[in-house]
Amino acid sequence: MRASTLNTLLAVTSVLALVAACSIGSVAIPVERLLAALVGTDSASDVIVVWHIRLPRALAAYLVGASLAASGAALQGLLRNPLAEPGVLGVSACAALGASAVILWGAATSPWAIPIAAVTGALTATALIAAAAVNTRSILTLILVGVGLSSFAGALMSLMLNLAPHPFSLADLISWTLGSVANRSLPDIAFAAPFLLVAAVFLTVARSGLAVLTLGEEAATTAGVNLLRLRLLVIFGAGLATGASVALAGAIGFVGIIAPHLIRPLVHHDPGRSLFPSALLGGLLLVLADIGVRVMPGSVELKLGVVAALLGAPVFVLIVLRRRGV
Amino acid sequence: MLLNADNITLIKNKHTLVRGASFSLQVGQLTALLGPNGAGKSSLLKVATGITKTSIGTVQLDGADLDTLSTIERARKLAYLPQMRELAWPSRVRDVVALGRYAYGVSSTRSAHRSTARDTDAINKALTDCDLNSLQKRNCDTLSGGELARVHCARALASEAPVLIADEPITALDPLHAFHIMTLLQTHARNGGAVLVVLHDLALAARFADRLIWMQQGKLVADGPVEQTLTEDRLASVFGVEGRVLGREVTLLGPA
Numbered sequence: 388m389r390a391s392t393l394n395t396l397l398a399v400t401s402v403l404a405l406v407a408a409c410s411i412g413s414v415a416i417p418v419e420r421l422l423a424a425l426v427g428t429d430s431a432s433d434v435i436v437v438w439h440i441r442l443p444r445a446l447a448a449y450l451v452g453a454s455l456a457a458s459g460a461a462l463q464g465l466l467r468n469p470l471a472e473p474g475v476l477g478v479s480a481c482a483a484l485g486a487s488a489v490i491l492w493g494a495a496t497s498p499w500a501i502p503i504a505a506v507t508g509a510l511t512a513t514a515l516i517a518a519a520a521v522n523t524r525s526i527l528t529l530i531l532v533g534v535g536l537s538s539f540a541g542a543l544m545s546l547m548l549n550l551a552p553h554p555f556s557l558a559d560l561i562s563w564t565l566g567s568v569a570n571r572s573l574p575d576i577a578f579a580a581p582f583l584l585v586a587a588v589f590l591t592v593a594r595s596g597l598a599v600l601t602l603g604e605e606a607a608t609t610a611g612v613n614l615l616r617l618r619l620l621v622i623f624g625a626g627l628a629t630g631a632s633v634a635l636a637g638a639i640g641f642v643g644i645i646a647p648h649l650i651r652p653l654v655h656h657d658p659g660r661s662l663f664p665s666a667l668l669g670g671l672l673l674v675l676a677d678i679g680v681r682v683m684p685g686s687v688e689l690k691l692g693v694v695a696a697l698l699g700a701p702v703f704v705l706i707v708l709r710r711r712g713v
Numbered sequence: 714m715l716l717n718a719d720n721i722t723l724i725k726n727k728h729t730l731v732r733g734a735s736f737s738l739q740v741g742q743l744t745a746l747l748g749p750n751g752a753g754k755s756s757l758l759k760v761a762t763g764i765t766k767t768s769i770g771t772v773q774l775d776g777a778d779l780d781t782l783s784t785i786e787r788a789r790k791l792a793y794l795p796q797m798r799e800l801a802w803p804s805r806v807r808d809v810v811a812l813g814r815y816a817y818g819v820s821s822t823r824s825a826h827r828s829t830a831r832d833t834d835a836i837n838k839a840l841t842d843c844d845l846n847s848l849q850k851r852n853c854d855t856l857s858g859g860e861l862a863r864v865h866c867a868r869a870l871a872s873e874a875p876v877l878i879a880d881e882p883i884t885a886l887d888p889l890h891a892f893h894i895m896t897l898l899q900t901h902a903r904n905g906g907a908v909l910v911v912l913h914d915l916a917l918a919a920r921f922a923d924r925l926i927w928m929q930q931g932k933l934v935a936d937g938p939v940e941q942t943l944t945e946d947r948l949a950s951v952f953g954v955e956g957r958v959l960g961r962e963v964t965l966l967g968p969a
Contacts, residue, residue: 467801467802468801594820594822595815595820595821595822598808598812598820598821598822599812599815600801601800601801601802601804601809601812602798602800602809602812602868603795603797603798603799603800603801605759605762605764605793605795605797606793606794606795606798606865606868608763608764608784609762609763609764609787609788609791609792609793609795610788610792610812610813610815610816610868610872611784611785611787611788611789611815611816612784612815613783613784651802655804655805655808655852656802656803656804656805656852657802657804657808657821658801658802659820659821659822660821660822662822
């Protein structure tokens with residue numbers, strides 16, 4: 388399949404999924420009423436449901452899925468391994484740690500506080516992993532560094548919960564760390580948007596270098612790739628994207644591994660070409676999963692992050708088992 | 714003189730891997746770098762290609778100091794075939810060969826019409842020269858070792874860089890494929906390039922190389938035409954093996 392055909396197909400499906408996400412719910416809004424509500428000419432209740440509840444939620448799910456999938460695809464290209472992913476490498480956990488600290492100690496006086504804290508946590512993790520990558524040839528070592536980072540961030544998180552000042556913020560925090568896009572508003576998205584935009588630029592620029600990195604670092608350097616620049620682009624791109632998406636939805640795992648895994652055979656395993664369609668598919672998958680979470684019967688709504696992990700973890704194990712060697 | 718290395722010394726973790734090595738690569742010549750395991754051959758190549766910075770000394774590529782060239786400028790003049798050539802992904806043969814044109818702005822993420830006719834010609838010529846036309850749509854994980862070696866060779870040739878440096882390009886290849894790769898490298902030199910290649914097959918080195926550089930314990934111990942530097946004494950002193958040399962024919966008999 389040509390890359391442009393694949394991208395068009397995914398983009399069209401994504402739009403359809405977003406429309407469905409705005410239309411489906413406890414009160415069904417048919418497409419003509421949805422369009423009217425989007426331009427603000429229909430009944431006030433429709434406008435509120437669409438603009439304040441469903442559209443922000445669907446957009447948040449899409450952006451989070453797209454960011455995590457693009458980060459995963461870029462990290463996989465940089466580390467030359469399909470198991471690299473923000474969640475597995477501990478990037479999400481470090482971002483969540485940063486955001487939690489801000490939430491817990493009530494430092495979130497500015498709406499920028501959570502995104503900045505999450506992005507700082509994520510960038511710290513990507514930088515540590517990239518530094519480890521310079522010193523080791525073994526991808527297994529890097530994954531273990533990620534596991535270590537993840538555990539350490541988890542331990543610090545437990546410590547914070549242990550010392551939490553109010554039980555009220557505790558419940559808040561736990562619910563947030565489970566990962567969800569419920570009750571997100573358009574301003575929440577706006578505060579994540581600048582980080583996502585910069586990340587998108589960085590990762591887009593990194594694509595051609597990632598393709599050459601297929602040859603290995605030495606061959607890629609001599610073929611003209613500036614390795615340092617490429618590493619920085621991916622570290623900052625993946626760090627910003629993961630941080631912003633964690634700020635938006637908490638920790639949601641495995642999208643970053645599954646979307647690129649499905650896309651790769653369709654783009655002849657070119658890590659550069661896989662980036663954009665992976666992002667589209669990641670967004671699409673999370674929007675569909677979130678629709679599933681919303682329409683599922685039951686008094687308690689499942690958290691998106693919980694569902695993503697329940698579906699994603701077995702797929703991750705399958706990918707590991709089907710690989711020859713590490 | 715396309716590449717000139719002067720007094721290269723490489724010190725890593727207090728170990729001197731290369732000491733005071735000076736050599737140059739001439740247009741039209743295939744030069745083989747010979748020496749036992751651990752002699753510092755790969756380290757020397759990494760300095761010559763600019764992957765590793767030399768501790769002392771200089772490397773000049775086409776008249777310019779290697780350190781002053783950007784990675785793109787360097788890639789247009791020098792192509793390198795590293796020893797480890799495992800691909801990270803099962804990419805398509807043609808895509809891998811096209812990566813050799815990266816320094817000219819060719820990229821899989823841009824639309825095809827952005828690559829010029831010269832790029833397409835270079836890729837097609839490299840595919841034809843390396844006998845890969847029938848394989849160009851195959852994924853690399855379905856190729857044999859010999860086929861994959863040709864893919865890497867084609868990638869390097871597609872860059873049209875005059876200097877070609879290869880680290881053991883024929884290791885683990887059967888004799889026919891080894892001949893094939895050596896002929897490709899020789900043709901590259903004959904067409905106005907300069908080739909430096911690390912070889913462990915002394916018979917093939919004697920047969921294809923114009924010049925031999927002998928390396929032992931980090932030092933260059935001999936450098937000159939095959940007829941002059943390939944001697945029975947040198948086989949004994951550098952490799953510790955007893956051999957018979959008859960012109961360009963070499964027969965190894967056993968440990969010296």
